[in-house]
Amino acid sequence: MQQSLPYDKIYFNYFTGKSQKCIFCFPRLEEGVAPACARKCPGRLRFVGFLEDENGPIHELVYQWKVALPLHPEYGTEPNVFYVPPMLPPNFDEDGEFSEDPRVPTEYLRSLFGEEVDEALITLQYEMEKKQEGKESRLMDILIAKEWKSLFNIPDVKIY
Numbered sequence: 001m002q003q004s005l006p007y008d009k010i011y012f013n014y015f016t017g018k019s020q021k022c023i024f025c026f027p028r029l030e031e032g033v034a035p036a037c038a039r040k041c042p043g044r045l046r047f048v049g050f051l052e053d054e055n056g057p058i059h060e061l062v063y064q065w066k067v068a069l070p071l072h073p074e075y076g077t078e079p080n081v082f083y084v085p086p087m088l089p090p091n092f093d094e095d096g097e098f099s100e101d102p103r104v105p106t107e108y109l110r111s112l113f114g115e116e117v118d119e120a121l122i123t124l125q126y127e128m129e130k131k132q133e134g135k136e137s138r139l140m141d142i143l144i145a146k147e148w149k150s151l152f153n154i155p156d157v158k159i160y
Contacts, residue, residue: 024048047145051080057142058082065139067120069113084143085109085117087124 025035049058
């Protein structure tokens with residue numbers, strides 16, 4: 001099995017004076033290629049891009065749709081990594097019926113993402129329902145990576 005993440009590849013960064021594990025595949029990024037973790041992720045759950053790229057999916061998810069959020073915004077760390085809160089299948093109650101209670105408690109998500117998570121979850125739910133009704137949803141098309149090759153600067157070539 002080919003490993004795409006640099007686990008066990010700790011190196012010492014002489015500029016910061018600290019040991020680090022991941023450089024986000026900087027040499028690949030210089031060539032316009034996504035990091036190995038993003039390219040190899042079977043669910044295409046990782047997007048790589050620049051916040052300033054107004055034509056890119058990262059900018060759209062963070063600024064337009066406001067569904068990609070930083071962890072613990074209260075610390076003011078100005079992060080470079082953003083997360084889309086999980087939308088999981090419904091939970092079951094003690095009778096085995098679908099419950100109204102979310103599988104991941106909303107209060108826990110608020111502790112991770114802040115109050116903005118409420119609006120993000122509403123947007124995600126609304127757009128998911130639109131897609132399920134057969135309507136267009138740009139947000140869902142981004143999140144399911146409908147045109148995934150365009151996310152990684154991959155030319156349209158046949159794979160044998």
